[in-house]
Amino acid sequence: MEAVSPYRAEERPNGVGAGLWNLGNTCYVNAALQCLTHTPPLAGYLLSRRHSETCLKPTSCVLCAMQAHLTEALLHPGDTIKPRKELFAGFHRHRQEDAHEYLLFAMDAMQQACLRELKQLARPSPDATLIRQIFGGYWRSQIKCLCCHSVSDTLDPYLDIALDIQGAQSVAQALELLVTPEKLDGDNSYQCSVCLKKVPACKTLTLHAASKVLILALKRFSAFTGSKTEKIVHYPECLDMQQYLSQQNTGPLVYELYAVLVHAGRNCHNGHYFSYIKAADGQWFKMNDAKVAACATSSALSQCAYVLFYIQESELERGHGSVSVSRKLRCLRTERKVLGSTQQGTESHSNVTGPGSECPVQETSVKYTTLEEWRRLQELSRPKTECNLRKVECALPANSVMIRPPRYRGGMTKHPPGQENYLLDSATGGKARAHRRKKKGTRSLHATQ
Secondary structure, three states: OOOOOOOOHHHOOOOOOOEEOOOOOOHHHHHHHHHHHOOHHHHHHHHHOHHHHHOOOHHHOHHHHHHHHHHHHHHOOOOEEOOOHHHHOOOOOOOOOOHHHHHHHHHHHHHHHHHHHHOOOOOOOHHHOHHHHHHOEEEEEEEEEOOOOOEEEEEEEEOOEEEEOOOOOEHHHHHHHHHOOEEEOHHHOEEEOOOOEEEOEEEEEEEEEOOOEEEEEEEOEOOOOOEEOOOOOEOOOEEEOHHHEOOOOOOOOEEEEEEEEEEEOOEOOOOEEEEEEEOOOOOEEEEEOOEEEEEOHHHHOOOOEEEEEEEEHHHHHHHHOHHHHHHHHHHHHHHHHHHHOOOOOOOOOOOOOOOOOOOOOOOOOOOOOOHHHHHHHHHHHOOOOOOOHHHOOOOOOOOOOOOOOOOOOOOOOOOOOOOOOOOOOOOOOOOOOOOOHHHHOOOOHHHHO
16 A cells, blocks of 8 residues: 655645655664755755766665655655665664664765775765765864973874863853863873873864864763753754864854754653754754654744754855755756656656756656656666675874764664554663774674564
């Protein structure tokens, strides 16, 4: 029986993409995918299909799978679609997982796909990849010896920033705590390369190179017990990061909030994930699995947020935002209309620019009656996926420093498909997942089946 969309025709939202079916405790995947799908620079690139046209391993490429998912979601606003299984291979379907951990694995898998493309270059650089150009930045860690006053600088790459919220009431306060100078003395003294001994020193952290998209992860879960910090941490719709830059004479560095990922629950072992997405016209939407509903800005800004997504205002003004995404969507819709209008058993070669479309449809040979039949035949002939997010080797630079370690492993309660373990009163009896990210890579794809 065909799935029915949860919207009536007059209620279907036009500002955001499709809702996502929950396939059995997969709300953590849905919430993270909605935030990635509505990231303007990523959506703009994937809708251009530049990667898939040259990809050498499409059946095992997470970036190709993300492109297919993103295109389907944005082309069907108001509908409900299933997340592609390639996007959570190696993750559990019927157990609660962590949305931020999934987000990091997905981004690293896409980074690995980008690196495969760069291997054709003489000197490939990880910073030249799509993921690093969108989400990547650099911290500048500076240590000053208090004896000889020599200075040591180290640049540490990041894809997201983890914020300690124990002593903070707002994101601004958490950022202040992160960059507060730290004195190194006693057992934590600094080994000075000039003094040739351990000496007291001062360590400061500043933003050397800011990312286009800023992901702030609020550290709500204990790495040892799995308990959660429930406090409200205030976050602004516009955030100026200029005061945290290494160079202070560069002018404002304003970021605009476009997505909020929320966890509702008492600890890391149970609960429910959903997200809030800001459309191009400024309207906020609550994306709760298959349910998509417009909401007030005040509602989106008053959540017990877990992960915040900001984008530089200059990026939106430069044309990487919703305007260019909408243009690509119109081109794709025009192309699919041409495919659907051809007659069975005939071949047509067309180079058509549809009304209101800025780009022509490429010449295409068509031998199917409708687009729906074409889709069914494509699904039957599609090879099985070979990708596993947790088997992808880490693609970050070797000298990278992970500011926020992964949290926990195992000990989670199974639940029937489609039933969220939401706000359970009884403890699950699982151990807090003390873990290393590299151990995640050994988990088999059979865990999802």
